[in-house]
Amino acid sequence: MKSIRRGQHLITVLLLLFLAGFGFLIYKLQTESKFYISHASNASLGKVYDRKGEVLYDPNATAEEYGADYFLDVGNLIGDDSKQMTNTLVAQNKDLLANFSFMLGEQHDGRAAVGTTLDHTVNRRVYDSFGSKNGCAVAYNYMTGEIYVCTSKPNVNVLDHYANISELPEGALLCSVFYPTVPGSTQKISTTLAALEHMGYDALMSKSFDCLGAYQNLGGQEIRCHKSAGHGTQGIMDAFANSCNPWFAQLVEDPSWTLEDIEETYRAMGYRLNGEGEQGYFDVNGISAYTASTTLTDKNDFSTQWGCMGQGTTLVSPLQLMVWQSAIANQTGVSTMPYLIDHAVSVAGKDLPRTMTTYGEKMFTPDSAAHMREIMLSNGRTRYADVLPGSDVAVKSGTAQIGEEKTENSLLTGFVDDQSFPVAFCIVIENRVGGVITTNQIASTMLSELRAALDVSA
Amino acid sequence: MLKNGLNYGGVITLLLLTHLSMLGIVLVRGNYQAPQDLLYLALAVLGLDLIGIIAAAIYRQMTYTLDIMLLGILNMSLIFQSCFGGVKLDIKHLITCVAAMVACEIGFLLTRNHEWIRKQKKYIYIIIGILILAILTLTGGRSMWITFKSFSIQPSEFIKPCFVLICAASIVELHKKIKVLFFYVSIDTLCLLAMTVVIFGLQWWCRDLGSLPTFAAIFGCALVCRLCYPRAKINKTAIAAMCVGGVLLAMVAWMLAPAYVQERLHADIWADPYGTGYQQCQALIGVARGGWLGVGAGHGRLAGVFAHESDIVFCTICEEWGLLYAGLTVVMILIMLTTVLMNPPKSYYHATMTAGVVAAFVAQMALNIFGSCNLIPFTGVTLPFISEGGSSMVTCGFLVGMLKAGQSPLFHHEVLRRKQAKKQKQGASAQNGKVSA
Numbered sequence: 001m002k003s004i005r006r007g008q009h010l011i012t013v014l015l016l017l018f019l020a021g022f023g024f025l026i027y028k029l030q031t032e033s034k035f036y037i038s039h040a041s042n043a044s045l046g047k048v049y050d051r052k053g054e055v056l057y058d059p060n061a062t063a064e065e066y067g068a069d070y071f072l073d074v075g076n077l078i079g080d081d082s083k084q085m086t087n088t089l090v091a092q093n094k095d096l097l098a099n100f101s102f103m104l105g106e107q108h109d110g111r112a113a114v115g116t117t118l119d120h121t122v123n124r125r126v127y128d129s130f131g132s133k134n135g136c137a138v139a140y141n142y143m144t145g146e147i148y149v150c151t152s153k154p155n156v157n158v159l160d161h162y163a164n165i166s167e168l169p170e171g172a173l174l175c176s177v178f179y180p181t182v183p184g185s186t187q188k189i190s191t192t193l194a195a196l197e198h199m200g201y202d203a204l205m206s207k208s209f210d211c212l213g214a215y216q217n218l219g220g221q222e223i224r225c226h227k228s229a230g231h232g233t234q235g236i237m238d239a240f241a242n243s244c245n246p247w248f249a250q251l252v253e254d255p256s257w258t259l260e261d262i263e264e265t266y267r268a269m270g271y272r273l274n275g276e277g278e279q280g281y282f283d284v285n286g287i288s289a290y291t292a293s294t295t296l297t298d299k300n301d302f303s304t305q306w307g308c309m310g311q312g313t314t315l316v317s318p319l320q321l322m323v324w325q326s327a328i329a330n331q332t333g334v335s336t337m338p339y340l341i342d343h344a345v346s347v348a349g350k351d352l353p354r355t356m357t358t359y360g361e362k363m364f365t366p367d368s369a370a371h372m373r374e375i376m377l378s379n380g381r382t383r384y385a386d387v388l389p390g391s392d393v394a395v396k397s398g399t400a401q402i403g404e405e406k407t408e409n410s411l412l413t414g415f416v417d418d419q420s421f422p423v424a425f426c427i428v429i430e431n432r433v434g435g436v437i438t439t440n441q442i443a444s445t446m447l448s449e450l451r452a453a454l455d456v457s458a
Numbered sequence: 459m460l461k462n463g464l465n466y467g468g469v470i471t472l473l474l475l476t477h478l479s480m481l482g483i484v485l486v487r488g489n490y491q492a493p494q495d496l497l498y499l500a501l502a503v504l505g506l507d508l509i510g511i512i513a514a515a516i517y518r519q520m521t522y523t524l525d526i527m528l529l530g531i532l533n534m535s536l537i538f539q540s541c542f543g544g545v546k547l548d549i550k551h552l553i554t555c556v557a558a559m560v561a562c563e564i565g566f567l568l569t570r571n572h573e574w575i576r577k578q579k580k581y582i583y584i585i586i587g588i589l590i591l592a593i594l595t596l597t598g599g600r601s602m603w604i605t606f607k608s609f610s611i612q613p614s615e616f617i618k619p620c621f622v623l624i625c626a627a628s629i630v631e632l633h634k635k636i637k638v639l640f641f642y643v644s645i646d647t648l649c650l651l652a653m654t655v656v657i658f659g660l661q662w663w664c665r666d667l668g669s670l671p672t673f674a675a676i677f678g679c680a681l682v683c684r685l686c687y688p689r690a691k692i693n694k695t696a697i698a699a700m701c702v703g704g705v706l707l708a709m710v711a712w713m714l715a716p717a718y719v720q721e722r723l724h725a726d727i728w729a730d731p732y733g734t735g736y737q738q739c740q741a742l743i744g745v746a747r748g749g750w751l752g753v754g755a756g757h758g759r760l761a762g763v764f765a766h767e768s769d770i771v772f773c774t775i776c777e778e779w780g781l782l783y784a785g786l787t788v789v790m791i792l793i794m795l796t797t798v799l800m801n802p803p804k805s806y807y808h809a810t811m812t813a814g815v816v817a818a819f820v821a822q823m824a825l826n827i828f829g830s831c832n833l834i835p836f837t838g839v840t841l842p843f844i845s846e847g848g849s850s851m852v853t854c855g856f857l858v859g860m861l862k863a864g865q866s867p868l869f870h871h872e873v874l875r876r877k878q879a880k881k882q883k884q885g886a887s888a889q890n891g892k893v894s895a
Contacts, residue, residue, distance in 0.1 A: 006686040007809035008802055010679060011816045015792060018820045022788060025831055029745055029781065036746035039731055039739060102781075105749035 033102040038094030041083075045097040046112035048078055048090065050120040051148075051342065057090050063159045073127035074120070075156040076175045084162050085173050089116070089340055092286025096344045110347035117146035117342045122449045127151040129445045130429070131437050134169075135409075136176040138318055139425040139446055142326035142415055145336045145357045147284070148423065148450055152176040178289040180315035181428060184398030185243040186411050187294075187310025189324065191252065192240060192375065194265035196368040198257045204236050204371075207251060211239075215246030221302035223249040226399070241379045243397065249305045259299045262308065266296065268363045269324065282360075284319070285341045292316040310398055318426040321413045325424035327363055329394070329415040331370045335360035377417055384414075387440055388447040392417040397439065399432070407431045412439035416447060421456040423447065469523060470511055473530045477503050480537050483779075489756030490545035498547040499540050503533045506555070524862045527794040528562055528843075528855070534787055535844045538775050543761030554848045558855030565619065565859020572807040579627040586620045586653060589613045590660055602666045612849040614669060617657060619856050621673060622814035624650060625680035626807050650680075667719055668825065668837030675821035676814045683810045722835040737763060741773035741830045745781065752780030768845040769838040770830040788823070791843060794858070795819055801865040812864035815857045 037043050048057035055061075056071070056078045071078070079088025090097065099110025117140075126137045126149050136152035154169040156162075195204050213230035215223045223245050225231065231244050239247035252262070263273060272280055272293040280291035294307045294314040306312040319338065326336040337358045344352040376394035380387070387393045395414030402409055410432035415424040425446065427439045481500050490496050510529035514522045532555040539551040569575045592613050596604045602614045628650040636643065654677055661670050685697065712720070727735025744760040747753060758777040760766045766774045775784040795816050803809040819842050826841040828834045840850040 004803060004806055004809040007683055007806075007813045008799055010682055010686075010813050011795070011799060014679075014816055014820045015795060018824055019792070021824060021828060021833070022785075025828060025833055026781065026785065028833065029742075029831065032742075033746035033749070036739075036742040039728065040743045040747065100746070102746065102749045103751075105751065105753060106747060 030102050034095040034098055034100060037098050037100045037106070043081070043094060044099040044106055044108045044110065045081055045090070045094060046099055046110065046114070046345070046347075048097070048114045048116060050116055050118045050123075051146075052119065052121075054120040056116060056118065056120060057158075061159060066159070068159065069157055071159060072155055072157050073124045073151045074118070075158050076152060076173055077150050077177075078116075080158045082158075082162065084165070085156075087174070087178065087287055089114075089285060089287060093341065096341070099347050101347050104347075107347050111345055111349035112347045113345040115342045115344070116340050117148065118150065118340065119148050119450065119453050122446065122453050123149050123151050125449050126442065126446045127153060127155070129437065129442050133429050133431070133437055134171075135427065135429040135442075136318055137425070137427045137442055137446055138177045138322050139423050139450060140322060140326075140336075140338045141422055142329045142336050142424040143357075143419075143422045145326075145339050145355075146342065147338050147340050148454075149425075149446055150175065150177050150340070175287075176428070177318050177426075178284070178287060180290045180293070180317050181409065181411075182400035182402055183292075183310040183314060183316040183321060184400030184409065184411050185310055186321055186396050186398035186413050186426075187308065187314055187316070188240060188243065188248055188398075189328075189372065189376070189396050189413075190266060190269060190271075190292075191248060191262070191308045192236065193269070193364050193368055193372055194262045195236075195251060195257070196371050197265045197364050198261035199254075201367070201371045203256065206235075207254065208233055208235055209239070209247045209250040210234075211242075211244050211246040213246075215249050217249050217302060217305060218253050218300035219298070219302060223302065223305060237375060237378055240375050240396070241383060243399075245309050248309050252299050252305045252308050259296060259304070262299065263296050265364060266294065268361075270320070270360075270363070282320075282323075282337070284338055287340070289319045290315070290317045292320055311401060318411075318413075318428050321411070322424050322426040323360075324363075325394075325413060325415045325426075327360075328369050328372045328376065329417070329422065329424055331366050331373060333364040333366050333369045334362050373417075376414060380414060380417075384440060384443075387443050388416060388451070391421065391447075393443075393447070395443075402430075408433055410439050412443055414443075418456075421451055421454065423450060466515075466522060469526045473507060473511075473526055476530055477507060477533050477537070480534065480783075484537065484541060484545055484755045487752075487754035487757075488541060488545045489754060495545045495547070499537065499545060502547055502552055503536060506533055506536075506552075510559070523797050524794060524858060524865075525559075525562070527790065527797070528559065528858050531787070531790055531794065531843045532558055534790070537755075538771075538779070538787075538844065539767060539846055541755035541778060542758065542767055542774055544756045548846075551846055554846070554851040557848065558843070558851040558858075561852045561855030562859040562862070565856035566862045567859075568863075569623070569811065569860045570863040572805045572811075575623065576627050576807055579624060582620050582623050582627070583649065583653065586617055586624070586657075589617050589620070590656065593660060593664065597664075600664050602664050602669075612847070614661070614664075614666065615849040615853040618672065618676070618818055618853055619815075619860060621653075621657065622676055622811055622818065622857070622860065624653060625676060625814055626811040629680055629684045629810050665716070667715075668839040671825055671837070672818050672821045672839070675817040679813045679817035680810060683813055719835075725835075727832055737765065737770055738830060738832050738836055741770040742832060744773050744777035745831065748777035748780050750780050750782050752776070752778050752783065754778065765838065768840050768847055769826070769836075771841050771845045772827045773830050775844070787844065788827070791819070791823065795861070798861055798864055803864045808864040812861055815861050815864070818857060819854075 045059045047055055050056050056074050057080065076085060077088060079085045079090045081090055081094060085091060093114060096114055097112055099107045099112045130153045134153045137149055139149040140147045152175045154172040156168060156172045210233050211225050211231040213225050213228045217223055225244055225246050231242050234244060234247055266273060270280060270291045272291060274295050274297065281288040282291060292315065295312065296304050296307060298304055303312050307314045323335045323338060327333050337360055339355050341355055343354045346352055373394060376396060377392055380393040380395045384393055384395045393414055393416050395412060398411040400409045400411060410429040413426040425443060427442050429439055484496055488496065507529065514525050536551055536555050540546060540548040592604065593602060602612050603610050604613060628646040657673055658670060661667060725735060727738045731739040740760060740763045744758060755778050758774060760774045760777050772784055798812045803812055822839055822842055825837050825839045829836040840847055842854045
């Protein structure tokens, strides 16, 4: 009988194991059901709103109700559930938007919704300000992480339902704010930060190099300046403001620091160096934004020096350029992570917890951040005072040569040095030559509109 | 009748309430074109209930619980299958349900006498051999299915109860051991091992790897029973060697497994929801859509997905009836399996046999439910009693018959023999008493 009882015990164990597995399955289904339903082809979704309650996405939107191009400025950012675009707010947050609960199943009259941090009116103004040019602009609160403006051109009108998808301009389905571009001289912020970290402020301020319009580096290669007559003898303040390539080539070659020093700061800032490891991304409410990458092999070599000046293989997303500004503006060396979703509402209409501000890892010291801030503010005061009258704006501009045709993109990144209006930004105009609009003008439009929209007095 | 925890009236009431409530739900929330569709279904279900209840009352056996529970589950299955994608009586499934109940009685009658069935061991080996030959010769390639026009059967399903029986028979007997190399082994054990290898090899060759865990569970259960057998005399070194051997075997199997099997073990189905993970993704979306209460019988979208009535049937039920009803169905099957705990076997043969049956059911349920819900790799096996498929239903019915047989009392001649032995003992003690007096 003892052996029979053991057989009974075996049966009991088997049944208990199954029951445990079944219990776990029920828990899993209960907790992950929103994720599953978000993958359904015709899930009932709620609306997305901007910070003032304007609709940014409506699954049942029509041109008659909203106007033919109402969503044009946010088409490839907010997106829709058509699966034509995957790296968009709607595509990545269908679980939040799903009018669904496991208890009640699908609720076609549910109240699920997402409230974003965007200001649609300002966003649209910025989009329109590009005129005939393509490019992108992004701005956020460098203290809290709220993204106020995020738009790119060309864009897609989701109300067209992709009827003309084959005729859409290249890149219309991607919000270029999140994708890498050649940063041009805005890269000199990273290189200057590396110098501040490893040489120290005093040593860097004491550096003085000549620019004669071109410089033959220690590798025997020539680095040309955009000013063919040269800038003469300069210190860091002038060289940074002038975006002088020969000066920065000599800074990179300077014997007082090593290639490893530059690599260390670049890595801390999130650069992927020399193709090592996997391409990195950082997350903005499910949207993947590319992290920076470059090649650093020999500091006396042209390609490394060229990379430190934002050309060659160096690639940075406009969002990343903007996020670095927060670490400088806050004088902490730590980035404030950007976010688009302010809050969500459940299917039953209950407000879900609001998004909290998060921070990245430490990239450089607060001292370096503070000194970098001074250098950028100096540049802003002397050359970009008209960007936002009444406020100090710290900036760095850049011109990036793109492709074999060497078309030039114009970039501007920086921040407003004002605690009541703490906004960092980045603007890119593609193929700037022949255009009537400049990054300064877009920055001016964006910041002044934003200041008015946020009800901040000058 | 034997005591088994539930009274007859209670079981019948539960059965009728379950089916009536389900038919009521179909009436209120079901997707049917004409009232006749629901009427035919109701007539079939309640008619089968009535026949089953009358049969259970007239044909009094040792226990009625399993018969009534089987009837309950099969009729639930009939309602489920008849409602997928729209309410219409599934006559094919009705026939297989009846066949399952008949198979249950056959299984019971064949296995209730443990002494008799144990002696039929060599015939069971022959039956397995015939089934394997049929698979090798009649399936037309590396397949488990024999197809005659629109009718197809899966002989490998019938191997399962036979395998349970030879496991039970080989373990319970005292074997005469012979020396092979340095080991003393019994012919019976060698035969069982050889048959296990042949069955596993056949599954492997036919690429029907989904059934392998079920056979492995039956064999594993038998092995544990063997180790627990009072006269087993297996030392700790042998047990350790078996464990190591098992691990090595699993490693070799993993290395030799086809690429698609290895891929399934670590695939992220959501990475390509319209590719290889399509069925599971749709199944999970269906479960989510159904929630606790379901979208209504016949209103599910999974009915358009391949194998919605077999491999992912649990999810199809979840979608249309809700997780509540799907869970209740699973609980009913589990309760049916626990009757063997309420009314334990009287012989070691039956104890081993019922453990094997429970292991087969539990393994298959786990493979189907957890596999379709992406907790474990998806193998594409049927859910006992619920999935459509004649071979599976008949086999499940036969296995329940074996479970019922496991609750048999000791047979008459055995009882007589024990009584005689007791009398002799009492007589001898009485005589000793007189002598001493």
